[in-house]
Amino acid sequence: MLILLQEDGVITRRQGSGSTVNQLPPAPGLERLLPVEELLGPGAVRCRRLGTDLEEPTDFSGYHLRLAPSARACFWETVVDVDGAAACFAHEWAADRTDLEAVDPALATVFDAAPEGPATTMLAAFLAVGPASMTARSTLGATMLGKERGAATSCPPETPALLVTQTVAVSGRPVLAAKYLFPAGAPLLHLAPRR
Structure with missing residues (x-):
């Protein structure tokens, strides 16, 4: 494995000194922060909100958002359709309102009133009002x-x-x-490499 990294110029190996990294590998395409609606590419994209709730932290939301057990997370459940077929099932949780207001008060306004116009994912709503300095970390897996x-x-x-x-x-x-969650048969995700 180290030989392959050396051949690709990612590391330099010196006998007696070990290996050093020459450059950081490029970030995966999913680290470029785009809402699901844009990742699904061309076609008529429509979001159907199945539910919203203010709930106690789940194991997932509590861990990833660093929520105290007494905090409440805003939860949205949304299906994203492309050309009339379900292409993504989204579960999204936002940090406690107090935490959102401390980071950027505009983020908390996403939950103040019923949205005007068509539904979106929570990420799309945050990107529409929030700071440009938002970053993301993503992981991929397989499930049913x-x-x-x-x-x-x-x-x-x-x-x-x-x-x-x-x-x-x-x-x-x-x-x-x-x-x-993107079910088998959903449109391909359009990922652009990060520059």
Whole structure:
């Protein structure tokens, strides 16, 4: 493995001195912060909000948003359709309102009133009002839709799905944690490499 990294110019190896990294590898394309609606590329994209809630932290939201057990997370459940077919099932949690206001008061306004116009994912709403300094960390995995998500996307429960988990932060403080499931057969994600 080290030989391959050396051949690619990523590391320099010196006998007796060890290996040094020449450059940081490029960030994966998902670290370029774009809402799911844009990642799904061309086609008629429409979001269907299945539910909103103010809830106690789950294991996932509490960990990724660093929430105290007494905090409340704003939760959105959304299906993103492309050309009338379910392409993504989104579970998104925002940090406690007090934390959001401390980071950027505009972020908290996303939850103040019923949205005008068509529904969006929470990430799209944050990007529309929040600071340009938002960053993300993402992981990819594989799963199956399961009964509830299968019913919401009109797919069998055993449908394989790509799972993208993402944590969005402002100045190192997490403001949004999300799970995005893309069922088999969904449009390809359009990822541009980060420059």
